[in-house]
Amino acid sequence: MNGCEYFEKLIDRLLEDGLSPEEEAALDEHVRACPDCAARLDAYRTIRDIIASDLAEPPAELAAGVMDRIHAESAQNVVPITRAKKRPMWARWAVAACLAVVIGSGAWMAVKSGDLRYDRAAAPVPASVDAAADIAAGGAVDEAPAPQQESDTAPAGGQSDIADAAAPEEEAAVQEPAAAQEAPPQPREALEETGDVYAGTGETMTAALADAPAEDASMPTPEAPPMPMPEQPPEPMPETAMSAETAEDARMEAADGISTARMSPASASDIAVALAVYGPEGEYLGCISDTAALEALLAEDDPVPGNLAGIQWDVICTVTYGGTEYTFAANEDDAHLVWWTAAEPALTLSPGTPDGLRGLIQ
Amino acid sequence: MTATEERDAIRRVLAGDGDAFEPLVHEHEKLVYNLALRMLGDEQDALDASQEAFLRAYRALSDFQGRSKFSVWLYSLTANICRDMLRRRGRTAARASLTTEEGEELDLPDDGPGPQELLEKKELRQAVRDGLAQLDPAFREALVLRELNGLTYEEIGQVMDLEPGTVKSRIFRARRKLADILTATGNFSDTGPSKSSGKGGADR
Structure with a gap:
């Protein structure tokens, strides 16, 4: 007889990969008899559905702000580094x-x-x-x-x-x-x-x-x-x-x-x-x-x-x-x-990276 | 926007047509914004992070090789920015939930289908938001990328630089923790076998 831990994993898999008919039947039988697992199944589904559907509309200024910045950057180009020395x-x-x-x-x-x-x-x-x-x-x-x-x-x-x-x-x-x-x-x-x-x-x-x-x-x-x-x-x-x-x-x-x-x-x-x-x-x-x-x-x-x-x-x-x-x-x-x-891949720094020291080691 | 249209827009931007970026923003802003919102729990921060993500994407578009989906790349940038913002906050939990300054719950539109009886319960939705805010940021991120952005384990692994197995584990633990929080706050206290019957695959 499988315990609740086993069925908890089945519940998780139910949401992710699906279950075989046998597993579904076993889970169904278990949740009818186990309030805890029934509540967990309900909670997991609720979590999934609410996170997926609880979407806020992005503010209009999101896109507008992005495009304004893009236009501004296009106009002024990039700040050149002139003080390399x-x-x-x-x-x-x-x-x-x-x-x-x-x-x-x-x-x-x-x-x-x-x-x-x-x-x-x-x-x-x-x-x-x-x-x-x-x-x-x-x-x-x-x-x-x-x-x-x-x-x-x-x-x-x-x-x-x-x-x-x-x-x-x-x-x-x-x-x-x-x-x-x-x-x-x-x-x-x-x-x-x-x-x-x-x-x-x-x-x-x-x-x-x-x-x-x-x-x-x-x-x-x-x-x-x-x-x-x-x-x-x-x-x-x-x-x-x-x-x-x-x-x-x-x-x-x-x-x-x-x-x-x-x-x-x-x-x-x-x-x-x-x-x-x-x-x-x-x-x-x-x-x-x-x-x-x-x-x-x-x-x-x-x-x-x-x-x-x-x-x-x-x-x-x-x-x-x-x-x-x-x-x-x-x-x-x-x-x-x-x-x-150093062991990790080096990143490419973009040309025109604005100058500006942001820190100091000592 | 189809995949072809998206590729064309990217090509045009790379060719110097900055305006071609706008459709890309509109196409992805909703999920980018909501990812940031869930990770950060604050509307203004989410707006800032989203704008920053799009700007970085624009500036670094030439580095986008198309090996992953453009959306996944965007989510990576977004998640990265959010992580840094959280770090700056001192790794505190996401600011709890979507409320106005007056403390009133925002009237968020419902998008997409879902268990109607649950979606009608604003307090339950709020409880999920609050519960999410209590999760460890790394678990919250994995769960949100899965449930909100619909990424696969592999894609989440790309975003978070984790093995798919680790992603799966984090999502499992995030669900369990969130369910525990919701149960502890009484949101499922009256849920029993009969109530769950007929709701899911196990009952089909």
């Missing part, structure tokens, strides 16, 4: 930020393309991190007044915030790297740029956060000199020590408007990777701020690479974590974050 700056910024975090007491930082700001008031950060950030972004402040080419996208006050980064009161922080001095002189983990390739535009930015032994805590930057970060606890960075390329990078960054406004304190020991994601309007969407968060993220079964094909992706970076290389990317339109491993 600036892409590697993200990696160098990531290096600087990473080192700042590791050397200092820590902070997670976020960089948003189109808005270079350093705003201490927006979110307090440890002094040593400020110092490192100043080192990374300073110098160019005086040398390179920010052009206004991005002013339409940069938040109001962004340019004056750059000046704030080098304001005299900031120098006190630079002079007091107490937390940094307490930190190990060489980070256990080092951020390593592994190249610049940006598919779809002829370049892809790739930066890997690789576990590295303390003695190997260096920052190779194959295509550009490393940011002039001190090997020992940070000291104020004399402007004269900044290389011409670094100055140029900083100048581009000023023009690019990379924001460090969204900084908040965190313990360096908690941080392995931080990745901040912004929406198309520059709104902050979220951040992976520690190892556990990254592990949780990577443990999810999304994305499904096969489903992602054909979508325009803006690669943020690749991160080597736990021996596996992950590629992070964001879609420009809603800036959602996806990742996949």
